[in-house]
Amino acid sequence: AQKTKKGQSSLLSYFSTDPPSKKKRFEDKAPEGVLEHELELNVEDVSGSSSVQSTATTKHIAPIDEIQGPSCSSSSTGQLEIGLINKRDPAHGPSMAKVCLGEGSFQPRDFNFPKTGGRKFRPEWYEIFSWLEYSLLTDKAFCFVCRSFYNSEGKNNAEDVFTLIGFSKWKKAVKVFEKHEKSNSHQSNNIKLNCLKEANKNGTIIEKVNQKYSEEVQENRLYLEALCESLIFCGRQSIALRGHDESTDSKNRATFQNELLSIIGEQIQCQIAKEVKEAKVFAIIADETQDIAKHEQVAKVHESFVGFYRAKRTDGKTLANELKNVLISMDLNIKNLRAQYYDGASNMRGPYKGVAAIIMQEAPMAMYIHCNAHILNLCIVSCCTRVPSIRNTFFVLQSLYNFIEKSTKRHAIFENIKKSFQSYSGRTSTLKSLSDTRWACRVEAVRSLLDNFDTTLTTLREISDTDPDSGGQANALLKNLEDFNFVFDLLLLRRVLAQSDILSKTLQSSSVTYEIVKSVKNGTLEVLKSFRTDEFFSKLFNHSIEIADKCGFRAAQLPRQGKVPSKIGGGSKAPFESVEQYYKISIVWPVIDILSDQIEARLQENNLDILNNLSKVLGGTDEDTDSVKCFYKMEESRNKTIQERADVFVQKSLKSVFPMLFELFRLFFTIPMNSASCERSFSCLRRLKTYTRNKIGQERLSSLALLAIERSIGVNISKVIDDFNLSQKRRLNFV
DSSP: OOOOOTTOOOGGGGTOSSOOOHHHHTOOOOOTTOOGGGTTTSOOOOTTOOSOOOSOOSSOOOOGGGOOOOOOOGGGHHHHHHHHHOTTSGGGOHHHHHHTGGGOOOOOOSSOOOEETTEEOOTTHHHHOTTEEEETTTTEEEEHHHHHTOOTTOSSOOOHHHHTSOBOOGGGHHHHHHHHHTSHHHHHHHHHHHHHHHHHHHOOHHHHHHHHHHHHHHHHHHHHHHHHHHHHHHHHTTOOOSOOOOSTTOTTGGGOHHHHHHHHHHHHHHHHHHHHHHHOOEEEEEEEEEOTTSOEEEEEESSSEEEEEEESOOSHHHHHHHHHHHHHHTTOOGGGEEEEEEOSOHHHHOTTTSHHHHHHHHOTTOEEEEOHHHHHHHHHHHHHHHSHHHHHHHHHHHHHHHHHHTOHHHHHHHHHHHHHSTTOOSOOOOOOOOOSSOTTHHHHHHHHHHHTHHHHHHHHHHHHHHOTTTHHHHHHHHHHHTOHHHHHHHHHHHHHHHHHHHHHHHHHOTTOOHHHHHHHHHHHHHHHHHHSSHHHHHHHHHHHHHHHHHHTOOOOOOOOOOBOOGGGTOOBOOOOSSHHHHHIIIIIHHHHHHHHHHHHHHHHHSSOHHHHHHHHHHHOOHHHHHHHHHHTTOOTTSOOSHHHHHHHHHHTTOTTTSHHHHHHHHHHHHSOSOOHHHHHHHHHHHHHSOGGGTTOOHHHHHHHHHHHHOTTSOOOHHHHHHHHHHHSOOSSOOO
C-alpha cells in the first residue's frame, strides 16, 4: 500500500476489521501557519475538475448496512446511531428526501465532524447555503433541493455528487457549492421547491379551484338572496315590480323575476298543502270576480289563500275542473273534501250543472253551503227594492254621490263649505257610493249623508245659484233632499241597517262558527221585532220633524190618493187616518217585516241541518255533561260553547279515548260559515292588477297574491335558491 502522510489513515484502514485507534484517527491538524477560518476561504479553483475521486461509477447508493464512513470518536458514536435511525439523513437516497420534503434539509450542528486531510465539514456553511445538508453516515454533503427533485430517468438532474454520491472535498467546498448553486439544474429545482411550498401554504390546485368555486357559489347565492328578499318585501307590501317581461326582445329580461316569484309561490302553496294534509279533512271556498283586464278570476281559499286562476269560461263545468286541477296540483285527495262554500250564482249552486253538483259527484260528502254573508246581502237588497219609498231614497243617494264626488270642481265646493262649519273637526268625510256587491255600503252611504246633511244642502244651493251648466241638476237633487219623506227614510234606514251591519260583520269573520251565526241571527231578529212598536215609530217620527223644522222643510203630508177606475167599481182607495199611520203602515212596517222574513227564511233554507245536528251532539245538555265536568274538574262557568269544549278535549288529550267525537269536532270546525276570505283576496287583486299593471301574467299574479295575503307563512330563501338552480341549467353556480 502507498505510504500516507503522517497523521492520516491509509485507504485499507477503512476496510480493516480493527479500526485505527482513537488517538491516531483524530490527531489530524491543519497545516502550520494557516488559521481555521482561512481553510474555508483559501481554496483552489475546481472548475477544471468536475469529477470527484470515488470508486463509485453507477448512479445508486449502496445499502445503509454496506456504507461505512470515517471512524468517529466514542463521543459521536451515539450521533451516528441517530443518523442510522433518522430517515432525513441524505445517505437514505433521493426517494427518502421526497418523503421528508416538508421537514426541510438535514443539517446536524451539535456533532463532532470528523476531519479528512486536515479539514472537516463546517456547520457555518448552513448559513451561506440553506440547501446544504450533511450525512452523519457518510461524512458527505448533499443538496437537499436537487435530491428532492431527483429524476430517475436522468432528465434535468444535478450532479451525482450532490444527489447520489455526496461531496467530501472540504478544501474546495465553498467554490464547488457556489458553482452548484448557480447551475441551471439547481435553480430549476429551487423554483420547483418554492412553487411546491407556496402550493402547500395556500393549498393544492384542486383545493384552490374548490375554494374559488365555493367563494363564487357563496357570492352568487348572496346576490340571489338579496334579490329574493327584495321580491318578498315588495310582494308582501303589494309594491309594483319592474321587469316582468322576460321575452327575447325585452331589454330587462335578465331579471328572471317571474321564475323566482313562481318558486316562492309554490313553496307557500306546499306549506299550505302540508297543513291541509295534517288536518286530513278540509273545505274549499271559491268565488269569482272580473279583474281590470276583463278576465274572470277565481280564488280558492282554505282559511289560507291558494291563488288566483284565470277562468276562460264561467260555466259550472269549467270552474269545477279548475278547482279539481288545483287540488290535484297540491296533492290533496278530493275524497277528504267535506264542504263547499260559494255564492248563490246559478253556475255555482245549480242542481245539475253547478260547480257544487259536479264536485259532489266525486266527493259525495262535500255538501254545498251558500255563503251566509251573501245571503244577508240579498236580504237587504230585497228589502231596499220592494218598498218604493226606500227604493227612491237609495236612487237619490247614488245620484247625489255621482253629482258631487265625481266632479273635482263640485267636490272642492263641498270641502270648502264643510270647513266653514263650526262643527268641522279637521277630517273631511265624503259621501259614499252604493254597490250591490259591497255588503256594508248602504249603511255607510246613509250615515255619511246624515253626517254631512247641512253641508250637502248648502253645496247644492250654491251650485244651483252659481253654475249655469249643472245648476238644474243641483236644484232637482235639492228638492229631493228638502222633503220630509226623504229625511224620514234616512233615519229609518240608519237604525235598521245598523242592526243588519252587525250581523254582516259577524258573518264575515274568519273565526265565526255555526253557534255564533245562530246566536247573532236570533239576536238581530229580536231587535228588528222590537222596532215594530209604536214607541220606536214615535221616536223616529218626532226626530224627523225636528230635522225638517231645523232645515225649513215643509211638514209631512199624506200623498194624494188615486181613484179606482170605474170599470172595476169606481170610488177611491181607503185613505189613511193620519200622516203617522201612513208612514207606519206603508214604510216602517214593510221594511222591518221584509228584512226579518228574508233573514229567517234564507238563512233557514241554507243547507245547515247537518251543522244544527252536529251542534246538538257536541253541545249536549247540562245533565249530559255534569259527570264529565266532575271527572275532569271543569268549572261550571266555563265549557258552555262547543269551542270551549273542543279546547278542553284537546288539552286533556282525549282523542284516543273518544276518536269518533274527535272526528265530529274536526268536521264541525272544518265547515266554514262564509266566503269572506275570497272577497278579501279580491281586494288584494285590485291592488295588484291595476290600470298600469293590467298585462301582468297569471302565474306572476298568483305568486304576488300569495306573498301579499299569506304574510305569516315564512319563505325559506335557501330552498328557493336551490330550486331555482335545479329548475334549469344556469350560467352561474349556486350550489
